[in-house]
Amino acid sequence: MESAPDKVVGGLQNALAAASGDSVLAGVRRLVETEVADRRLRNAVLSPIAPLCVAGIDKDHISFPPRVLALIWHGLKASCPAEVVRAERALADYRPDESSAEPFDILVTAAADALREREPRDFGAAADLADASRAGGAELLLSCLALAPIIREATLRLPDWISRTTEERAAAARLAYKDAVVISDDAGPASSRCWPPSSPSPGPSCASSRR
Structure with missing residues (x-):
C-alpha cells in the first residue's frame, strides 16, 4: 500500500x-x-515539495519521482521519531497562518541535512533516485528543501498576492523573494522553479508588479 x-x-x-x-x-x-x-x-x-513528487517529468517545472517523497518520509520516521510525533501533535490543532510551522520545518531541515550526507540509507536512495530522474536532481531537491519554510509561508498568502494586489501585499511578496535570495544568490529564480506546477510563482514579476 x-x-x-x-x-x-x-x-x-x-x-x-x-x-x-x-x-x-x-x-x-x-x-x-x-x-x-x-x-x-x-x-x-513536506508540503512545499510534495506537489513536485509526481509521475513523469515536467519540462517547465522541477519534478521528482513519487518514490522520492516516500523515501524521505520513511527516513524521517526512522531517524527522527520524536520530531515526527511532535509534528503529528501539532497537525491535530494546526491552523494555517495561525499555528507555528516550526515542528514541520525542523523535519524539513533534518531531511535536507540527511539528503546532503546521503545517510541514512533512505535518504541516499532518495538522492540517487532524484539524480537518476534528471541531471543534478539531488542538488535541485536540496534547493527546494532549503526554500521550503519560505515557500510554505508564501503559499498561504499567494491567493491574495495574485488576486488582490496592494502595496502592502506586494511588499510582502518582495520580502519573500529576498528571503529566498539570502539563502543563495540563485535561490530567487530557484524558488520559482521549485514552486508547485499548479500554482503561479510569486517570483520577480509578481513581486515587482507594484514597485
Missing part, C-alpha cells in the same frame, strides 16, 4: 467507509485509515 498513489489510497478509504465490526473488510479499512493519516502528516510536513 505504501507505493500506491494518494488518489488510490483515498479511493480505498471511501470504498471501505461502510465496513465495520470485526469483519475482514473492517480490518482492511483500519489499515487504510492508518495509511491515510500517515500520508496526511507526511504531506503537511
